[in-house]
Structure formats: structure tokens, C-alpha cells
Amino acid sequence: MSISYELSGRTRQKQRTRSALVAAARDLVTRGQTPTVDAAAATASISRTTAYRYFPNQRALLVAAHPEIEASSLLPEAAPSDVAARLDAVVMAFLHLIVDTEAQQRTMLRLSLDPDPGNRSELPLRKGRAIGWIGEALSPLRGVMSERDLRRLIFAIRSAAGIEALVWLTDIAGLSRKDAVQLMRWSAGALLRSALADAGVVGHQVRPPRRAKASSRRRSSS
Known part of the structure; x- marks a missing residue:
């Protein structure tokens, strides 16, 4: 369905x-199913015709059903x-999020394997949010190691650490989810x-860089 349709007339009803x-x-995803637009419409007691106005195909529905993670930080x-x-704090928060929404994460992982790059570009799994969260956790290392190495x-x-590793560790290696999470946590620390x-x-006591303003105040008072 086009955004203009959602924003025109009776917007609250359309949002509901x-x-x-x-x-x-x-x-349906949490029940182990890959929902179609028809199935979602039937479950929600909404007519097929109406449902297709919102989601013209299964892919659009699945992308919308992926958990929205708006957090800019996991610290x-x-x-x-x-x-x-x-x-460690960020990795554990991220892994708990993955496990809590595993069914949806697996669905999105499957969609991300689409051979057509155009179909993959807008998927939530491709947004790189985890890269940003991990980067923030490691921000004290800026200036300690090169940007390339960081x-x-x-x-x-x-x-x-993520849904890809979780799938391999549980489905292929046969680990429990608890053990898989601990192994991913250990791997992150080892890296x-x-x-x-x-x-x-030497050691891990790498502190965040001091703010320039605070540093200038200290210099001026010395």
C-alpha cells in the first residue's frame, strides 16, 4: 500500500x-509459520481486499512485521x-534481543538471502544498527588503534554475534540457546x-577520550 493512502482520510482507523x-x-511467525497476506488477514479478521491495500505482497508484510528497534544505543x-x-554489556543486550525475537530474525535472515540486491537493500537486517551499537561500545579505542583496525x-x-551465528551454533553445532549466547559472548571478548x-x-582499562572543552579548562587553570 502506498504511504499516501495511509495518510489520506481516516488515518487513525487505517493505522489500527x-x-x-x-x-x-x-x-504467525512466533508459531513457526511464514505468514502470507491472506493468512495475516484471516488471523486479524480483516478482508483480503483490505489487507492487500496495505501490503501488496508477502515480502512487504514480513518486512513490516520485523521488530522495530529504534534504540540508538544498547549501553x-x-x-x-x-x-x-x-x-560485554552491548553484546549481551544485543544477544538477548536476538533470542527474544528469534523467529522474526530467522525470517528476515531468509529474506536477506534473496539473490536480487534490490530486494535486500531495505531489509532491517541490512541497516547495520548492530555495527553502530558495537562501535559505540568500542569508542574508547579511538586514538588507541587505527580506524582501519577498529x-x-x-x-x-x-x-x-548475531542471528547468523545463533542459527549455526544451534542448528548445526547443536548447542542450546543458553550455551550459544555464552559462546558468542566469549568470542566477542576474545576478539x-x-x-x-x-x-x-596493556589490560582493558581503556578510558573514553576526555572532552576537548574540559581539557582546555584544565590547561587554562594549570
Whole structure:
């Protein structure tokens, strides 16, 4: 359905209808099904004709049914300054999110394997939000290691922790979800320790850089 249709006339009713279809699709996914527009319409007690006005095909419905993660950060409010503790907090929050929405994550992973690049570009799994979250956790390393090495570390951690790794560890390696999460957590920490060793950093007590304004105040008062 076009956005202009949603925004024209009786917008609240249309939003409720759309939300009902999305909720129905998510419910079907959690039951282990890959919902069609027809199935979502039947579950939501909405006519097929109406449903197709909102979602012209199954793909559009599945993308809409993916959990919306608007958080710009996964760090706790009182974020630790130690880089290892920061990374562990973010990785665990990310992994709990993946496990809690595993059915939807698996559906999106399947869609991301579409051979047509045009069909993959707008998928939530392709937005790179996890890269941003991990990058924020590792921000104290800026200036400690090169941007190239830091980016490589971020990518390495993301490749070791996420729905892709969870699928392999549970479906192929046969681990329980609890053990899979702990292994991904360990892998992230091991990658960080290796990168710190390569950079010649002793220990993990790498603090965030001080703000320039605060530094200038200290210099002027000395």
C-alpha cells in the first residue's frame, strides 16, 4: 500500500488496521509459520481486499512485521568506562534481543538471502544498527588503534554475534540457546583481547577520550 493512502482520510482507523495485520503476522511467525497476506488477514479478521491495500505482497508484510528497534544505543545509562565491560554489556543486550525475537530474525535472515540486491537493500537486517551499537561500545579505542583496525574489530565481533551465528551454533553445532549466547559472548571478548594485544594495549582499562572543552579548562587553570 502506498504511504499516501495511509495518510489520506481516516488515518487513525487505517493505522489500527495496519497494526492489526502486522500483529497477526508476528503472531504467525512466533508459531513457526511464514505468514502470507491472506493468512495475516484471516488471523486479524480483516478482508483480503483490505489487507492487500496495505501490503501488496508477502515480502512487504514480513518486512513490516520485523521488530522495530529504534534504540540508538544498547549501553546502560550508567555506562562503564572500561572498554571490555562496555562491549560485554552491548553484546549481551544485543544477544538477548536476538533470542527474544528469534523467529522474526530467522525470517528476515531468509529474506536477506534473496539473490536480487534490490530486494535486500531495505531489509532491517541490512541497516547495520548492530555495527553502530558495537562501535559505540568500542569508542574508547579511538586514538588507541587505527580506524582501519577498529573497523575490522567491529566487523569481526558482529560476524561472531548475531542471528547468523545463533542459527549455526544451534542448528548445526547443536548447542542450546543458553550455551550459544555464552559462546558468542566469549568470542566477542576474545576478539577484543586479541585486538588490544595486537595494538600493544596493556589490560582493558581503556578510558573514553576526555572532552576537548574540559581539557582546555584544565590547561587554562594549570
